[in-house]
Amino acid sequence: xxxxxxxxxxxxxxxxxxxxxxxxxxxxxxxxxxxxxxxxxxxxxxxxxxxxxxxxxxxxxxxxxxxxxxxxxxxxxxxxxxxxxxxxxxxxxxxxxxxxxxxxxxxxxxxxxxxxxxxxxxxxxxxxxxxxxxxxxxxxxxxxxxxxxxxxxxxxxxxxxxxxxxxxx
Numbered sequence: 747x748x749x750x751x752x753x754x755x756x757x758x759x760x761x762x763x764x765x766x767x768x769x770x771x772x773x774x775x776x777x778x779x780x781x782x783x784x785x786x787x788x789x790x791x792x793x794x795x796x797x798x799x800x801x802x803x804x805x806x807x808x809x810x811x812x813x814x815x816x817x818x819x820x821x822x823x824x825x826x827x828x829x830x831x832x833x834x835x836x837x838x839x840x841x842x843x844x845x846x847x848x849x850x851x852x853x854x855x856x857x858x859x860x861x862x863x864x865x866x867x868x869x870x871x872x873x874x875x876x877x878x879x880x881x882x883x884x885x886x887x888x889x890x891x892x893x894x895x896x897x898x899x900x901x902x903x904x905x906x907x908x909x910x911x912x913x914x915x
Contacts, residue, residue: 752840755862756834761793763849763882769792772784791826794828807844812838839856856869
């Protein structure tokens with residue numbers, strides 16, 4: 747539905763350390779990010795992605811169109827564009843960054859091919875709305891995961907006791 751609504755050719759979503767920008771994990775990607783492209787992105791290209799690193803300067807939260815970060819002519823001269831994006835058919839982006847937990851952000855990039863053309867400000871607005879909702883959902887999932895981990899640790903402790911205990915709240 748997102749691909750149809752925003753005429754998106756591909757996408758990527760990842761969780762990063764807010765202070766350093768280091769990727770913690772990839773959450774989701776489109777099919778054009780095959781295993782080799784994912785491995786390359788994680789190992790190297792995330793570190794030289796001018797869209798991501800320039801976008802971080804906007805602070806959190808932010809949603810931007812690629813051309814707000816770097817002129818297309820300048821972008822095409824980058825190693826990221828020449829080696830990575832060209833291989834995946836990516837030329838344009840709209841990206842977002844949102845906080846999902848203290849010190850943790852989710853980044854999303856929606857991409858278009860050269861034939862699809864650049865994103866405009868309306869696409870940026872729609873991507874921002876999507877990013878807000880996505881961040882809320884991931885934040886809740888993170889909190890539930892933390893609570894589940896604490897509950898599991900508590901139950902393991904109770905199971906290890908030699909006496910039966912009932913705790914009520």
